[in-house]
Amino acid sequence: MKSKAEVIVIGGGSTGTSIAYHLAKLGVDVVLIEKGYLGSGSTFRCATGIRQQFTDEANIMLQKYNVERWKRLSEELEYDVNFKQTGYLFLATTEEEVEAFKQNIELHNKFGVPTRLITPEEAKEIVPLLNADEFLAGQWNPTDGKANPFKTVFAFAKKARELGAEIYEYTEVTDVIVENKEVRGVKTNRGVIKADVIVNAANAWAPIINEMAGLGKEFIPIKPYKHQLVKTEPLKEGQIEPLVCPPAWNDSYVIQDGEDGGVLCGTGIEHGPTYDMTPTYDFLRGVLKWATRIIPALKYVHILRQWAGFYAKTPDSNPAIGKIHHISGFYIAAGFSGHGFMMAPGVGEAMADLIVKGKTKVPLDWNWYDPHRFERGELRSTAFQIG
Ligand code: FAD
Structure with missing residues (x-):
């Protein structure tokens, strides 16, 4: 196992593998850590659905973009994720x-x-x-559709590895190392890996990772x-x-x-x-x-x-996506509230762009998904939740 990387992604579901792939594509030295096997969280358990039919502008815009990404994903990843526009x-x-x-x-x-x-x-x-x-x-x-979650995670991980990413399965993050409010790395059951940027993509387990970083489980109430x-x-x-x-x-x-x-x-x-x-x-x-x-x-x-x-x-069924300002180098994409698989391509691209370039062409409304909205007592309109 490596002892150092530029970015560590915690969580090997559709979100984490997509972020790792998009970071590797931008030339970042990235390590992904998954406590079980890839997809074993919720991704392999999902209903395969991909829709644009939300009831608010932010989710509709993101999903419209995502459907365009899904259409090209098999070609891009050189592995068939079986996306079909079956509505x-x-x-x-x-x-x-x-x-x-x-x-x-x-x-x-x-x-x-x-x-x-x-x-x-x-x-x-x-x-x-x-x-x-x-x-x-x-x-x-x-134009809505479905894809194979097993093949999608496999394809993101395969391509990420080809581009230089390291992926460690059966490796559990047990602590997040923070010094002077700056991220320094993670402790795992297999040793320490140092990095100045960490992405919490642990979805249902994200509050536990936030707590390890000293933010408290309720900071983002997933x-x-x-x-x-x-x-x-x-x-x-x-x-x-x-x-x-x-x-x-x-x-x-x-x-x-x-x-x-x-x-x-x-x-x-x-x-x-x-x-x-x-x-x-x-x-x-x-x-x-x-x-x-x-x-x-x-x-x-x-x-x-x-x-x-x-x-x-989350309390408004919208995910928390973005930078956590209390700790330098700490990012999150979690709390997908039942619609994270469908969002994975665009969220991975936007997160990688945010980390590397500070901006993205993905129409992802950072304000809508702001991880800090809960501590400010703000909620968005509740996102429509089915499949
Ligand atoms: P996950 O796949 O849960 O990945 C997080 C990973 O983090 C896990 O693999 C976990 O093991 C890992 N992890 C946690 N803690 C640690 C640690 N300490 N160290 C290392 N790794 C750690 N979504 C859709 O878009 N369409 C659908 O049709 C749909 N249907 C669904 C139906 C059901 C019954 C369910 C349960 C969910 C459904 N979803 C659907 C939701 C979808 O499954 C999730 O939103 C999506 O899989 C989230 O992906 P993720 O990568 O963020 O999280």
Whole structure:
């Protein structure tokens, strides 16, 4: 293991591997430290979804940029991350929701995201197995999509290594060394690594890293909430290609895995704050009730797996991204609140640019995601959270 680097990234999920890749691309001597194996935090446990359909300008702009990055990512990383623009379909069950959809669509269209209102019949054409009779309208954006989280993390890590980054798995950061309010390195269970810049990309565990740096766990109040998924046996390709979600049905959603055609089913049952990752029976019962109401044919399909991961939630469900001004050389990109996978390419690029150049062309609103907003008692409007 190296004893010195220019930058240390803590956390080997989609965020940390993307930051490490983008830093290495800029010629930085970077080390990434992951306490388990790459992706083992929440990234490999996510529902694969990538959307631009948020309800505020900052997240829409960032995600519009990110979709452009996702489109080119396989070519750029020279490894297929299986990004597909299969869309996101939200479904309304009341007239009030239809009105809210119309407002969302107006906002999306203002920023060039081609969301539109569709009829239940059109929704059924997009998702042939849909129980369309239960819905009044759909909010449909065909340019949203999905990608393979395993391949994405692997691709970022592979390319980062090719560009000179060192990645240490099964290596746990046990302390952050700070002297005179300046970052000096980290202690790990395998030894000390010195660096003048550290990026906290530990997401659900980010408050523990902040505490090691002397900032206190509540400085950025990220809390780990257990969210779960079940996956069915494979269905024929094209049956449920988009992420389909009637928000009024407890934020439940279904999406066919772009890799093997199994259906991932999620719902808004959450447990926590907790670091326990044990799947629960109440989730299994709850999710199947909603999933089989959205797609009745799922009653006849076997569940193959169930697992849990974390939504690392901030009070406004927006991540904390940027420089921490209390300690020189300390940066954070964490608290993604259930939508960190989709943001990874642009966040990694923006963070690397911030560290190296102090500015970026990524349309990331630093003020919106300001890590210091919580200590000032400021909150942004709550980011829309599904998948
Ligand atoms: P993580 O992947 O959690 O990585 C952080 C890493 O830090 C971990 O691997 C951890 O081991 C490591 N670490 C922690 N402490 C230390 C330490 N002391 N030393 C070294 N390493 C350490 N997002 C989407 O965009 N789309 C979706 O469809 C979606 N669906 C989801 C469905 C579910 C059920 C869940 C649970 C999440 C979902 N998410 C989704 C959220 C998404 O999984 C996360 O936002 C994203 O993976 C965050 O990536 P990350 O790299 O920031 O964090």
